[in-house]
Amino acid sequence: MSPSVPSLQDSVTESLPRLLAAFPDMPVIVAGYLNVIERGHQPPHKVFGNWEYDFCDSFQAARLTDAFRHLHSGEVGHSWFGRSGNGFRFDHLFVSTPHAERVLSCDYHLEARDGGLTDHAVMTLRLGLPSTPGEQGEASVTGAG
Numbered sequence: 001m002s003p004s005v006p007s008l009q010d011s012v013t014e015s016l017p018r019l020l021a022a023f024p025d026m027p028v029i030v031a032g033y034l035n036v037i038e039r040g041h042q043p044p045h046k047v048f049g050n051w052e053y054d055f056c057d058s059f060q061a062a063r064l065t066d067a068f069r070h071l072h073s074g075e076v077g078h079s080w081f082g083r084s085g086n087g088f089r090f091d092h093l094f095v096s097t098p099h100a101e102r103v104l105s106c107d108y109h110l111e112a113r114d115g116g117l118t119d120h121a122v123m124t125l126r127l128g129l130p131s132t133p134g135e136q137g138e139a140s141v142t143g144a145g
Contacts, residue, residue, distance in 0.1 A: 009055040016062035020096055027099035027127060030064060033091050033120060038066070041089060042076050056092075064094035067106035067125055079108050079121040093125045102128040 020028055036052040037045065059066070068077055068089075078087030093106055108121040 009051070009058075013055065013058040013062075016058060016064065020063055023096075026096075027102060027129070028064070028096040029125065029127070030059065030094045031092065031123070031125070035090050037089055038069070043086070045086070045088065059092075059094045063097040065097045065100035065103075067093045067095045067100070067103045068108070068123075070095075070100050070103055071106055077108055079123060080119060081113075091120055091123050093123055095125070095127065099127070104128050 016030070019030070034056070036056050037048055038056045039053045041048075076087065077089055079091035080088045082088070091108070095103055104126040106123070106125045108123055110121050112118050112122050113120060
């Protein structure tokens, strides 16, 4: 690729701060199959380079919190498994850092993958929202890679 043409990762990295600035008082959720792993991924995989780790780091630099890691700091949590049986956490859900304390749950569910509907785990997020008196506020996000 020509150095003058930005990669998808470059474009996303540049857009993240603008996204948060556009919605300063609202929870911002960025979710997807990013096909990269975080630094410190268990087990480590030598096929990933610094540019891939830098891309993962760009979400935190833009004030987005990894919702799964926020609640499950020590858990492995793989969302995809290769034919060799090696697990990877490719699917991610990020929440704007000022709203990270509203994350009620964020989990991987393997049933759809194990049933052959997809080769990725389904990922869910429950986020508490401000409510008016007498009402309970909550939002949910579900997706599979």
